[in-house]
Amino acid sequence: MALVQTLDFITPVVNDPYDFGRIAAANALSDVYAMGGRPLTAMNIVCFPIRSMDKAVLREILRGGLEKIHEAGAVLVGGHSVEDSETKYGLSVTGLVHPDRVLTNAGARPGDALILTKPLGTGVLATAIKAGLIAPSVERTAIESMATLNRKAAELMVSYSVHACTDVTGFGLLGHALEMAVASKVCIALKAEDAPLFPSVQDLVHMGLVPAGSYANRNYCAHQVHLDPVVDPVLLDLLADAQTSGGLLIALPEDQAESLLGDLKAHGVSDAAIIGRITGPGDGLIQIS
Amino acid sequence: MTAEKLDCRGLACPNPVLKTRELVERSGAACLSVVVDNPAANENVSRFLGRMGYQVSVLEMDGNFEVTGTKDESAVSCEVMEPLPGQDQESKIAVLVGTDHMGRGDDLLGSKLLFNFIGTLKEMGTELWRLIFLNGGVKLAVEGSECLPALRELEKEGVHILVCGTCLNHFGILEKKQVGETTNMLDIVTALQLADKVISVT
Structure with missing residues (x-):
């Protein structure tokens, strides 16, 4: 048995404190899942303007977080709070993993397929929520996706010969795929049109609701990305969109990919999709077609 | 209006x-x-x-x-006019180069990238209409610039190259300009206004 230790906390991405608590906790627990581990204990990390904001808001955040900790089968063992003008919440999580089966973003091999388990676009959607320019049904879909643990995907993938895994968060799919390519010393081919997206999110990109971080991701990755000119630039922006509590990006042998995908869909990870493959050894290049 | x-x-x-x-x-x-x-x-x-x-x-x-x-606004209510014979219907792209290196991070890399960019501009074909150099960008149009062959080629293809006179003066290289027309801010502003698309490199 080996222990893995992670920490993640974020500023609010949605308006409802209970939803924010669930999302921030799912986001923090995700790091353990991406390593192939199982969360054991968690500690709250809280920054809150206790003098100017109603304590009920804080209680709601913590209630949402605790719900996710319990759903993960972990135990809340403590935490720490500081007074701050901007609310922040997250967890430090300790997890268990078999020492020979720790997954990292290094290890992807030529011939692997790449599976992404959640739709892309939470950065754009969070911006649209701030702007008040989002349909309530889409907002709900995005909140539920962000609040969903990567537990199911993690539990299913350990039955396969997974070579590498990472969770897709702030650097966007593009940034995390690039990190995987560099760490694994391979080249990755992504099919932009196969990437799962939230409904109506392309329209929101056209409206100019892209967060600065997503543009920064896109520009940062640009020199290591070969883009097929037929790819819609809007799709590129969504591949680079900074995600909160995004899905797992899993590299496994191509002949096992369909089987894992079927398993994921059968267990409620319904947006999962095969989005690309490892084309060969290299120094971290991504081709998008 | x-x-x-x-x-x-x-x-x-x-x-x-x-x-x-x-x-x-x-x-x-x-x-x-x-x-x-x-x-x-x-x-x-x-x-x-x-x-x-x-x-x-x-x-x-x-x-x-x-x-x-x-x-x-007039286009909204008017019928679409038939293009006049010989009238150029292609969009006009103006490329504004305000630097001698492309992007931030490493200036040596940036100057190589810009050299590459200038060399690749011809791929825009006949839509490339004007190429405007200002600030550090004017250094690309003077003696010793690696970009000169590519710029001369573009000029031969009919691309109008404008080089900011104030900027050449500022760097003391007015006499060293090898390609393009020395120009002023009014020309530059007019070019930007007339262009259908402006690509700005800074």
Whole structure:
């Protein structure tokens, strides 16, 4: 048995404190899942303007977080709070993993397929929520996706010969795929049109609701990305969109990919999709077609 | 036609887009300009205006971006005119180069990238209309520049190259210019106004 230790906390991405608590906790627990581990204990990390904001808001955040900790089968063992003008919440999580089966973003091999388990676009959607320019049904879909643990995907993938895994968060799919390519010393081919997206999110990109971080991701990755000119630039922006509590990006042998995908869909990870493959050894290049 | 102006400097996304949206909805202006102070807001406001049916051009100055949207109101109510024989229907692209290296991070890499960029511009074909050099960009058009062969080639293909005279003077290289026409700010502004698309390299 080996222990893995992670920490993640974020500023609010949605308006409802209970939803924010669930999302921030799912986001923090995700790091353990991406390593192939199982969360054991968690500690709250809280920054809150206790003098100017109603304590009920804080209680709601913590209630949402605790719900996710319990759903993960972990135990809340403590935490720490500081007074701050901007609310922040997250967890430090300790997890268990078999020492020979720790997954990292290094290890992807030529011939692997790449599976992404959640739709892309939470950065754009969070911006649209701030702007008040989002349909309530889409907002709900995005909140539920962000609040969903990567537990199911993690539990299913350990039955396969997974070579590498990472969770897709702030650097966007593009940034995390690039990190995987560099760490694994391979080249990755992504099919932009196969990437799962939230409904109506392309329209929101056209409206100019892209967060600065997503543009920064896109520009940062640009020199290591070969883009097929037929790819819609809007799709590129969504591949680079900074995600909160995004899905797992899993590299496994191509002949096992369909089987894992079927398993994921059968267990409620319904947006999962095969989005690309490892084309060969290299120094971290991504081709998008 | 009066232009509506909006200053969105200091505002974080999505506020510049929201302010622009409010202005478009309130005034329905056929011509408006929005000043923002970061590249993300520039891209977002440009997209929003494009989505609302405006022709969009961007002028970058001192780290600020002036995004101008225009709508040809007469075109809305007029029938589409048949193109006159021989009239050039192709869009006109103006490329504005305001630096001698491309991007930030490593200036040596940046100068190689810009050299590569200039060499690849010919791929735009006949849509490439004007190439404008200002500030550090003028160094590409003077004696000793690696870009000269590519620039001469573009000029031969009919691309109009404008080189900022004030900038050449500033660097003391007015006499060393090898390619293009020495020009002033009025020419540059006019070129940017007439172009269908402006690509700005800074």
